[in-house]
Amino acid sequence: MAQTIFHPAASRGKADLGWLKSYHTFSFGGYYNPERMHFGALRVLNDDTVDGGEGFGEHPHDNMEIISIPLKGGLKHHDSMDNVAVINDGDIQVMSAGTGIFHEEHNDDQDEAVQFLQIWVYPNVLNVEPRYDQLTLNKDDRHNKLQQILSPNPDDAGVWIYQNAWFNLGSFDKDLNTEYKLHAEGNGVYVFVINGSIKINGQVLNTRDGFGIWDIDKFNIEILEDAEFLLMEVPMSF
Amino acid sequence: MQNIEILIVGQHPDIMKTILRLLNNKSGWNGTAAFNADEAIEKSSTIAFNVVLLGAGLTDIESKQIQQHYKIPVVQHYGGGSGLLYAEIYQALNIQP
Numbered sequence: 001m002a003q004t005i006f007h008p009a010a011s012r013g014k015a016d017l018g019w020l021k022s023y024h025t026f027s028f029g030g031y032y033n034p035e036r037m038h039f040g041a042l043r044v045l046n047d048d049t050v051d052g053g054e055g056f057g058e059h060p061h062d063n064m065e066i067i068s069i070p071l072k073g074g075l076k077h078h079d080s081m082d083n084v085a086v087i088n089d090g091d092i093q094v095m096s097a098g099t100g101i102f103h104e105e106h107n108d109d110q111d112e113a114v115q116f117l118q119i120w121v122y123p124n125v126l127n128v129e130p131r132y133d134q135l136t137l138n139k140d141d142r143h144n145k146l147q148q149i150l151s152p153n154p155d156d157a158g159v160w161i162y163q164n165a166w167f168n169l170g171s172f173d174k175d176l177n178t179e180y181k182l183h184a185e186g187n188g189v190y191v192f193v194i195n196g197s198i199k200i201n202g203q204v205l206n207t208r209d210g211f212g213i214w215d216i217d218k219f220n221i222e223i224l225e226d227a228e229f230l231l232m233e234v235p236m237s238f
Numbered sequence: 239m240q241n242i243e244i245l246i247v248g249q250h251p252d253i254m255k256t257i258l259r260l261l262n263n264k265s266g267w268n269g270t271a272a273f274n275a276d277e278a279i280e281k282s283s284t285i286a287f288n289v290v291l292l293g294a295g296l297t298d299i300e301s302k303q304i305q306q307h308y309k310i311p312v313v314q315h316y317g318g319g320s321g322l323l324y325a326e327i328y329q330a331l332n333i334q335p
Binding site for chain 1: 248249250252253256293294295296314315316317318321322324325328329332334335
């Protein structure tokens with residue numbers, strides 16, 4: 001029998017630093033809720049808006065898989081491996097922090113805010129050589145179908161990470177249905193609605209709601225209103 | 239109230255420096271660094287730590303040696319300075335901010 005957890009958008013932690021407005025699905029920074037530490041191997045799901053010309057100064061990471069998905073605008077990245085890049089709406093960026101990396105991220109525009117999702121996943125192997133990658137996705141490939149944007153396999157669609165995880169984006173029209181089949185036993189799926197309204201396992205999810213489902217091998221997604229959503233399949237034990 | 243004593247163990251010098259700064263900036267918290275398992279175990283003879291944070295660069299054997307030696311929470315710190323450090327410590331010690 002499927003187990004589920006529902007995280008309404010308004011239940012997320014919030015940080016307002018003036019230049020940064022961030023909603024934390026799980027404990028992060030000044031938001032600490034022992035009941036909201038992670039969903040399986042998914043540790044961080046931040047919904048960030050950064051003002052024009054602003055950004056995160058240099059800071060370190062290690063032994064974490066870090067995925068950024070811009071929703072609006074562009075984000076400039078610079079890291080200690082000398083990668084300098086801009087990711088825009090439609091791109092996905094991944095870093096394996098491994099033995100340690102320093103990086104900084106800034107809004108690439110001086111005026112318009114950038115919105116992006118910042119996602120951290122616990123790796124299945126520690127102390128790897130740090131790596132960086134980014135990919136431009138074809139948005140048409142997610143219209144009324146699921147588009148795989150991340151997997152554990154370098155040869156598969158999307159970027160890859162050191163974890164038995166698969167991410168999909170979907171942009172669906174109202175009144176359609178789709179099914180998601182999990183790739184691995186013991187995995188669960190965390191669903192994040194970017195906008196719109198969907199229903200899974202009897203639970204209605206609206207914009208920025210989150211929903212975890214596990215102990216199941218597939219589930220149906222009903223599209224109640226035009227909707228964009230992200231499915232993050234991750235191991236529940238790791 | 240006694241300080242919370244935190245041992246951090248890892249091999250990336252700049253990350254260790256950053257984490258020490260973050261820990262020691264927090265009132266009532268005191269960070270101590272060790273760069274390998276031998277050093278980490280030796281430190282226990284002089285300081286009664288509340289929690290150990292493991293960082294990058296340690297071998298599995300070293301991590302296990304530390305976990306076996308210390309009878310307190312031993313957790314990963316993931317580089318710190320980036321939103322997780324404090325939450326991971328609160329959770330390990332079962333305390334509220």
